[in-house]
Amino acid sequence: MQGEGSPLIPEYHDSGDPSLLGIRVPFVRPVLPKADVIARLAAEIIGSARLTKGPYCDRLETAIAERLGVRHAVAVSSCTVGLMLVYRALDLSAGSCRSRRTPGDSCGVASLDSLSRFGVAKTSNRSEPLGEVIIPSFTFLAAPAAIVWNNLRPVFVDVDVQTTNVSAQHVRAAITPRTVAIAASHNFGNPCDIAALRGVATEYNLPLIVDAAHGFGASMHGRPVGGGGTVEVFSLSPTKLLVAGEGGIVSTNCDCVAHFVRLGREYGNDGSYDALFPGVNGRMPELSAAVALEGLRQLDEVALRRDQIAGAYRQELRDLPGIGFVETLPGAVSSHKDFSITVDPTRFGMTRDGLRRVLAAHGVETRAYYDPPCHRQTAFEHFYDRSRPLPGTEMLAARSLALPIGAHVDAAVVRDVCDIIANAKQTA
Ligand SMILES: Cc1ncc(COP(=O)(O)O)c(C=O)c1O
Numbered sequence: 001m002q003g004e005g006s007p008l009i010p011e012y013h014d015s016g017d018p019s020l021l022g023i024r025v026p027f028v029r030p031v032l033p034k035a036d037v038i039a040r041l042a043a044e045i046i047g048s049a050r051l052t053k054g055p056y057c058d059r060l061e062t063a064i065a066e067r068l069g070v071r072h073a074v075a076v077s078s079c080t081v082g083l084m085l086v087y088r089a090l091d092l093s094a095g096s097c098r099s100r101r102t103p104g105d106s107c108g109v110a111s112l113d114s115l116s117r118f119g120v121a122k123t124s125n126r127s128e129p130l131g132e133v134i135i136p137s138f139t140f141l142a143a144p145a146a147i148v149w150n151n152l153r154p155v156f157v158d159v160d161v162q163t164t165n166v167s168a169q170h171v172r173a174a175i176t177p178r179t180v181a182i183a184a185s186h187n188f189g190n191p192c193d194i195a196a197l198r199g200v201a202t203e204y205n206l207p208l209i210v211d212a213a214h215g216f217g218a219s220m221h222g223r224p225v226g227g228g229g230t231v232e233v234f235s236l237s238p239t240k241l242l243v244a245g246e247g248g249i250v251s252t253n254c255d256c257v258a259h260f261v262r263l264g265r266e267y268g269n270d271g272s273y274d275a276l277f278p279g280v281n282g283r284m285p286e287l288s289a290a291v292a293l294e295g296l297r298q299l300d301e302v303a304l305r306r307d308q309i310a311g312a313y314r315q316e317l318r319d320l321p322g323i324g325f326v327e328t329l330p331g332a333v334s335s336h337k338d339f340s341i342t343v344d345p346t347r348f349g350m351t352r353d354g355l356r357r358v359l360a361a362h363g364v365e366t367r368a369y370y371d372p373p374c375h376r377q378t379a380f381e382h383f384y385d386r387s388r389p390l391p392g393t394e395m396l397a398a399r400s401l402a403l404p405i406g407a408h409v410d411a412a413v414v415r416d417v418c419d420i421i422a423n424a425k426q427t428a
Contacts, residue, residue: 024364029407031298033294052284056289057283057289060293071258075248076282076283077281081248081265083211083233087181088260089259090209090257131179132153134179135157135184135374140185140211141374153383156383156385157174157388158391165187175200182207184209185211186215188340189217191215194229207231213234232250236292247288266281307334313417320348324343340401345399350424352368352400361427371397
């Protein structure tokens with residue numbers, strides 16, 4: 001990590017002034033290209049009069065597909081919209097997809113008659129059972145929202161408490177004849193066990209949809225995450241390592257899914273103005289694409305710096321009883337989109353919420369991701385089957401605390417935050 005009091009990554013500037021809000025250490029601040037670079041891009045785009053559907057979007061898609069090693073990267077207006085369009089696209093692709101990466105390595109879409117049978121095609125008939133999508137409850141609320149928007153039923157399963165990600169065992173135990181898809185995520189940028197999950201998906205001929213919102217900057221065995229699922233969907237919102245302002249990327253090797261997502265982001269219009277299905281305006285504006293393209297050049301540097309900050313936090317906190325860390329799988333490198341710790345109230349002597357209050361009193365902003373977990377949220381609780389206990393999820397929801405991370409956090413800030421944590425009981 002850079003030295004004490006060192007500046008931010010030099011080519012970048014740190015935006016906003018949270019001190020005006022009484023926050024001394026903000027939770028996150030976006031890492032953006034310098035203002036003069038953005039101004040130049042904005043002037044060029046305005047001058048060209050192509051504010052959308054232009055060359056920057058195309059260039060961003062090409063650059064990201066190359067980086068991730070996938071056939072298609074489709075730029076959309078947000079990760080949430082991307083996920084919504086993916087479930088719709090998978091339904092539309094059912095039975096028509098011929099994409100294969102290697103012989104015997106089905107993308108899962110070919111067998112998606114089941115999704116049509118239970119899914120969006122039946123939205124008008126409420127008596128039909130809904131197709132089930134297996135999804136961890138310990139994830140961000142946009143993921144089950146995309147499922148429910150497509151008239152599918154989220155089946156909430158537990159996660160592995162070490163990695164915070166859903167495991168193949170959890171998924172396998174929840175598969176029923178009504179299962180139409182498996183949803184996973186790289187929580188906090190920590191790559192999930194994609195090989196094992198893909199194994200289950202292939203065995204049951206199901207598509208694997210990965211919420212890779214936190215994925216830019218993460219890798220598995222030296223390869224950026226994004227090509228392991230049938231489809232993976234990234235976010236480019238301001239809390240991420242790669243920022244467009246708002247935006248998302250749908251990454252897939254499946255030609256059909258990419259085709260339908262492209263149509264779906266364009267109202268379902270293939271240019272004939274005879275909508276093929278009800279789509280949305282899910283396009284990414286040119287300026288957002290240009291900002292992300294510029295950011296892509298610095299992504300590895302940004303990721304390395306995050307990793308160093310995370311290492312410094314671990315070093316400072318490792319001897320504190322009751323503080324736990326998110327563990328990565330062998331070969332995995334987290335993007336550390338979030339640096340999340342767990343607080344064992346008995347061993348630490350204070351609850352997560354108590355510690356959060358102490359940090360807030362010192363002007364340190366934190367987040368309690370994901371509390372409440374999805375299965376207890378108003379929009380989704382009626383889908384939850386109470387006979388399926390989720391002890392790992394409940395434990396993580398009660399104990400997880402994400403600490404400030406980003407370009408504004410250096411060695412001095414880490415020490416400051418960790419000192420407050422170490423002395424929390426005395427100052428509470
Ligand atoms: C895990 C996860 N999934 C999905 C989303 C939604 O992303 P977006 O805001 O780009 O729609 C987020 C947003 O932060 C997220 O953290």
